[in-house]
Amino acid sequence: MKLSYEDKIKIYQLRKKEFTEKSLTIKFRVNRAIINYIVALINLHGIEIVKKTKNQYYSPQLKLEMINQVLLRGHSTREISLQCGLPNWGILSNWIIQYKKNGYTIVEKKKGRPSKMGRKPKKTWEKLTPLERLEKENEYLRTEVIFLKKLKGIPLDQKDLQNIKAKKLKKWSTKDSH
Structure with missing residues (x-):
């Protein structure tokens, strides 16, 4: 289940009011790790960090730096994701998987509709x-x-x-x- 901005704030507030992780997992139907991540993220960066932004862009250099901190320096994906303010640590995990799959290079996803370059143009009668x-x-x-x-x-x-x-x-x- 995807959590809204209001849900994330409510999770944070309830957790601060000594609600248990288990009660919050039942109420919001998410696992403990997500609840802990949201609370840690807000503690580290403030409440505005969980506000939804439309398609946040991360530069290839930033991605590479985060990936290197995990692969070369031995930090956890959760730790680096929290430091960098990623909405969840799964994003960094996916980047690492793609990085390894693409031969240890960062490949940016193309946005928009695919071009029609591959199609042969129809010949006119002439x-x-x-x-x-x-x-x-x-x-x-x-x-x-x-x-x-x-x-x-x-x-x-x-x-x-x-x-x-x-x-x-x-x-x-x-x-x-x-």
């Missing part, structure tokens, strides 16, 4: 070679014949059915690859 024009025209005419046969109720022969299945399969496979 840019098509004569052979490509004939192929497109044949495909169009075959499709038209099949449509007209379906419209008139004429049974399709086996070759027409195979062409339809092949086109559908090609269409589905190109959708899956994008």
